[in-house]
Amino acid sequence: MVAPKHIASKDNRRIKDLKKLQQKKYRRKQDLFLIEGAHLVEEALNHGQKVQTLIALEDYDYSPYATADMEVITVAPGVMKLLSSLETPPGIMAAVSYRKPSSEGRRVLLLDGIQDPGNLGTLLRTADAFGFDRVILSPDTVDAFSDKVLRSAQGSTFHIDITVADAVQSAREFNGTVLGTSLEGASSLEQLELPEGPLMIVLGNEGRGVSEEVLSNVDVRMKIEMPGQSESLNVAIAGGIIMHHFKA
Structure with missing residues (x-):
């Protein structure tokens, strides 16, 4: 088992650095993001993600998640509350560096300017469910690695x-x-048959929809x-309706 370092102070420099990962600019700078709760930590470990730091409450049994190559920090409840974005902090968190899984790219979801974190998270989950193994986000889409x-x-x-x-370039x-x-x-979804070969579905911003610049590069509206x-x-x-219609 990895020997943990215990931190009880909110003013600790290591804790302040981890706290910065709640901001997009620091997530990008450090190539790290925070995940919260046993389920997400387990999913990250099971799917080849690089867990750099495991953070657990001082009385939490973190042994099922600890490996020899990760830093382990145990913290006091006040420190966990500082790092957590949840009203009721979990017993375990982690700082993770995203590693793209391999994908065939035959089912691709392109998102043009999605702004609501809940919408993006649901779309990622739905894409995963229906076999769309690659998701492309326009630069103005909400950050996929935010807590929400x-x-x-x-x-x-x-x-x-x-x-x-x-x-635009991705569609083209x-x-x-x-x-x-x-x-x-546009043609009705019900009238469209499953195209042969690779398929890209394009969805747009909650207010304006898909931009005309992107739509000018699609094959079918x-x-x-x-x-x-x-x-x-x-x-x-x-x-969800569209990806189910064209599921892999």
Whole structure:
């Protein structure tokens, strides 16, 4: 078992450095992000992620998660509360460096300007469920490694290839069929058959949808027919319907 270092002070320099990972700029700078709770820690370990630091409450049995190559810190409750983004902090956390899993890239989800963390996390989880093993995020999409996205994704973050890239270029250069959601000039989802070969689904911002610049590079515009009185669907719900229709 790894010999832990115990930290009881919130003013400890190591704790202050870990606290900075709650901010996107420090996550990018250090190539690290925080995960909270036993489930996410276990998922990270089981799917080849690099767990740099394991953080556990002083009376928490962390032995099932500790390996010889990771730093282990035990902390007082006040320190855990400082590091946690949850109202009720978990007994275990970790600082992780993301490692992309291998992906065939035959089912790709391209997200153009998604802003809500819950929506992004749900879309990642849904992509994982229906065999879309690569997700491309436009640079203006919310950070996939923020605490809210990670909690919503429930571990699917570690199962799929997540890449940040220009949405227009990604759609233009994709070697397969590109389908984008639109309300104008669009075919009904129910009328579309599963294309042969690689497939990319493009979903857009919660307010404006997919940008015209990206839509100009799709092969087919599609929409979901809604017989009820609602004018629109939440993007995560729409994405779930579409990915299920074209599931791997």
